[in-house]
Amino acid sequence: MNAAELACGLELTSKIAAIVNLVKRDYPDMRADLRPWADDPHTQNLVDPDSIDLGFHLPGWSRRWQARSLLVQVRLHGEEGGDRRAIGIEIVGFSYFGEQWRFSTVAGGVFTGQNCPIEEIRQQLRDTSGQILALLNPAIDP
Numbered sequence: 628m629n630a631a632e633l634a635c636g637l638e639l640t641s642k643i644a645a646i647v648n649l650v651k652r653d654y655p656d657m658r659a660d661l662r663p664w665a666d667d668p669h670t671q672n673l674v675d676p677d678s679i680d681l682g683f684h685l686p687g688w689s690r691r692w693q694a695r696s697l698l699v700q701v702r703l704h705g706e707e708g709g710d711r712r713a714i715g716i717e718i719v720g721f722s723y724f725g726e727q728w729r730f731s732t733v734a735g736g737v738f739t740g741q742n743c744p745i746e747e748i749r750q751q752l753r754d755t756s757g758q759i760l761a762l763l764n765p766a767i768d769p
Contacts, residue, residue: 643679645762646701650683653755657683663698677703693727693742694720701759702733713763716756720744732756 647659663682679701688695698719705711715733719726720740728740736753743749 642763643681646679646681646699646759649755649758649762650681650699653751654683656686657697658686659683679703688722691748692720692744694722694744696721701763713760716759718752718756730756732760 643661647661650657651659660682663680681699681701683697683699685692685695698721700717700719701713702715702717703711704714715731717733718730720728720730720743722742726740727742728738728744730736730738730749730752732753736756738744738749744752
């Protein structure tokens, strides 16, 4: 679901802002998009209500990234309005030709696709994903 639509309460809005700040800190050239999904009925039928979806756009196509835009989906588990935890992150890299690669923390942190980013970018995305999960799922002290 578009992050902008989920940003209703203070806690979730703060977490979405923190995710954007984490990404912008690591990749300052990216522009954040809190509404990556179109508002047409067909697209809305495909949207997962149990995810926070953000788009990030590079200034142009990047050889290192093998993409121009990223779709970041933070998968959530739990009751809406209750305690929801992030269970994984999926990132998809797009160029003008469509999807180029896909990364999932749920699938063991593997990159798949025709044109994956260079290893340095892959490791940075793994690190950033881990930081996002830690931010959304703070450790509980006994």
